[in-house]
Amino acid sequence: MTDQAAVVIGASGGIGSAMVEALKASGLYATVHALSRSGTGLDLTDEASVAEAARQVGEGPPPSLIFVATGVLHHGQEPERAYKAMTAEHLLRDYQVNTVGPALVARHFLPLLPRDRRAVFAALSARVGSIGDNRLGGWHSYRASKAALNMILKNLSIELARTHPQAVVAGLHPGTVDTALSVPFQKGVAADKLFTADYSASRLLAVLDGLTPADSGGIFAWDGARIPE
Template identity: 75%
Template sequence: MDPSDRKTSAVVIGASGGIGGAVADALEAGGAFGVVHRFARSTPGEAHIDLEDEGSIAAAVARVAQGPVPTLVFVATGVLHHGQEPERSYKAMTAEHLLRDYRVNTVGPALIARHFVPLMPRDRRAVFAALSARVGSIGDNRLGGWHSYRASKAALNMILTNLAIELGRSHPQAIVAGLHPGTVDTGLSAPFQRGVRPEKLFTPAASAARLLKVLDGLTPADTGGVFAWDGMRIPA
């Protein structure tokens, strides 16, 4: 991050999770930002945020607005299972499962953008990033299945594309990006780690370092894209 960002802030949504916590830790250790705000659903008080409760998002924005301007908003939230396993077949699809994944994986980050982007500067580099997934790529889909998760991440990618186009007019130096972290040793991926080669199972700290490196390398020309942990752009 640019040293000038030390007078600005970073916001991490989902900071109680493995990746979100590691991203916040790395940002604090790097010292590039004057303040690193951590928000999570499981955190009480002023640091609480629930992507399914827009009032909590507005309250978080009000808190951030009292301090240095945010030049990085990192959305590290998402749901894959937690009571509803990814569907192996179309026969397993339910409205409840589809809507749950859309609320958390698509609508939540969209509302974060709606409320936080107005705080971001128009006259310098600013980054809005959200965890996406390779399986959200329509062009890269060869296996099918995981209907709710795939569809919600594909919808998130469209939200990010739309946001990038709009901010290109008002925030010409802004970068909007989706990030695919790979398979990270967290609760989200725990049921699906069997068969993953050890060198492809990342610790949260290693994943956070890679993702922040990817963001550092992006320019406004890259805005709207989804990028893997190794910096490669993922097809839409």
Template identity: 75%
Template structure:
């Protein structure tokens, strides 16, 4: 594929993270897109986008709109701890913790959809995806706990389902999906890696490879669902 044949862009939001950076690297190495936009709250070489600052999201979308249409928008963001350990019991819930996780895990990606989804091409396949988590599944919840993280990811899954329904009206070839990356050796999962076997802890590069392969295999019938790194659909 020559540069003149590349008509689309890819957008990676959260490119300062382990998975996001690996996804951006893999997309650039594959050479499928005319440009790969990297956005993050703080990252050398990436444009600024803060999920808690709607103005930066709008500005980032305007920057992307000036170039090739983004056929892939990959939201690789999320928060699990960093000042708030996952709650083991409902007695440990706090409004501050709940609101922090909702802002970053659900509201932020929703605002990304608000500004970026309209930029998807309408006449060919396009994908909007965000990192979710298996623990955001209501049907798969057998243990309880982790209230803020579980609830915020469940909210994200509903936002993605709504987006899939609405985009089908204006962008009939668009696929919307949540992705469960497994346990990846990043800061997000750092405190929870103890005791995992080597086969259960993925490198960012391997996770990115698997997630992009899953996206490649999704069809319009899959839009609105959440899928694990191995392609299996995560229960709602």
């Protein structure tokens, strides 16, 4: 299948860069588009930038995999442990990056997917975005923005099924990965539960390989388990 292409959004991050290398090593893709703010100038907070990136990718073979590996958790604002810590600035920042950004990627990149074969649109989500699995509370902005992302993915799966019957849309929980995003929260994580980015990327690709259109719209953990909505 040397005519296939893949797209990784957020390719400069820990999981994103590992995903790029894993896709290249697989030999399944003639082209792996590695897109990021630092590498190619793709800015998910700027829709014109997203549209231009999609236009450039569209000049080549249709991508059969679009993987959104972007996200923000702390980066100047610690996750809120109580409702009194919530601010409009924090909420809007997390929604902008974790929800609106992937939604804009979908708007401009989904039209590139082939209709006559299997195609996948996946985005990094998080177990804490599950409403049904929420037992601890807190982390209001991050949880809410990931829950909103999960709803976007569900909506996309319903709409895309009408035109792309072999397509799969999925959210992925990568586990606790040793990246800058998780460093402040690694205390107490068992050594065998703190993954390298390479291991997480390989597991996520294995999960995606096993999904069918019947699974589209679901959120799945690194081990393949479906996460409650």
